[in-house]
Amino acid sequence: MASISALGVGSGMDLSGLLDQLAAAEKQKLTPIAQQQQSYQTKISAFGKLESALAKFREAAQDLDDPKQFQAVKKTLTGESLTATTANGAPTGTYSIEVTQTARAYSIATSGVADKDETLLGAGTLTFDMGDGESFSVNIKKDDSSLEDIRDAINEANGGVRASIISDGSDQPYRLVLSSEDSGTEGAVSEITFSGDLGGALALDQDTEVSARNALLDVNGIKVESQSNHVEEAIQDVTLNITELGTSTLELTRDDSAIKKAVGAFVDAYNDLKENMGSLSKYDAESQTAGVLLGNSTLRGIESQLRGVLSGGLEQGDFRLLSDMGITLQRDGTLEIDDDDLDDAIAENAAGMSAFFAGVGGNDGLAAKLDDTLGGMLDDGGSLDNVTDGLNASIDSLQDTYDRTNERISATIERYRTQFSQLDSLVSQMNSTSSYLTQQFDALSAITKS
Structure with missing residues (x-):
């Protein structure tokens, strides 16, 4: 049988175009596999956004797990003999500081x-x-x-x-x-x-x-000696930086605005998380589009656990529920602050708020309970880790299916190519035979007529 270098040359038929159509039809088998992979990848991205929002909320909760957060202080300093920096937890009060000698090096x-x-x-x-x-x-x-x-x-x-x-x-x-x-x-x-x-x-x-000398100062009548002009712990959680001889007065008062800001950051972080979860699970009836995680059991479980911790509160203490200090859970699941109630709680019982959020006497506060709950979601082996691992495993399995299907398609197309090549050669041979016979008949007819 004669060899055909290109499909359709021998037969005059568009076998190459037909083969392309068959290949395109076979390739359609890969489309649903690729689409399923993409859907899983989209879910992984969605869980990544959720993880980020959960992590930010966890950070805000951890900030409230420190009792010093509720001992924030603000300072008023008069005099030019020193500067001062304070940390949360510094004791409130008024301190008269007299610098009688600055430190110097030899x-x-x-x-x-x-x-x-x-x-x-x-x-x-x-x-x-x-x-x-x-x-x-x-x-x-x-x-x-x-x-x-x-x-x-x-x-x-x-x-x-x-x-x-x-x-x-x-x-x-x-x-x-x-x-x-x-x-x-x-x-x-x-x-x-x-x-x-x-x-x-x-x-x-x-x-x-x-000659070298140490810094000498008097803090509310107490003599203090320091190797440097950078004096730490002469007052708890206060660092004094001596600049010259003289007397300064440092007044430390509780910074209620800093406490309110930390609580506000906690509420804002939760509301941002709630908005994130809502966008991932909502359904838009007008456009008939659904969020990537609509109906997802992992997301529903996370929402349920967080709502349970926030609404459950504590079993003891001056404050037992968020609502006791003016923070209420709304119908849409978000938190809302009543500024007047929160201001009153801070002014009247900041220690009670510290016990509620940061715990006291070995008992966990709300912040620690939230951290444990969020750890079960965010830490290695947590619910988000497990669900993304499962999705990645599904993507890998689909890739194996895709590769095997693609190999079968390639084998099928090669089989078609071989069959079309054989058909092309056969039709070419038949056309050649037909042409030869036609010539012979024509010659015979001419002889007969003559």
């Missing part, structure tokens, strides 16, 4: 040399004895004994002393200045020793010595 300079780049007399060792009992040494080689080399060697040692070079404008202007990295007596240098040939090249100028 420093001393060497005698001058004419050239900071010039090599000095030779090698040697510098030894530094520190105020805290520690010591360290720096070895100087003869070829690396310029003032700049010595400065760099000291700084690279990181022993608690920093070296720098200054010029005093004299005939021998360059001096090596040695300073403690830390202020106060513990960070001071108690003794500096030059040994070897270096001792003949450098000497300390005692007139330049600045």
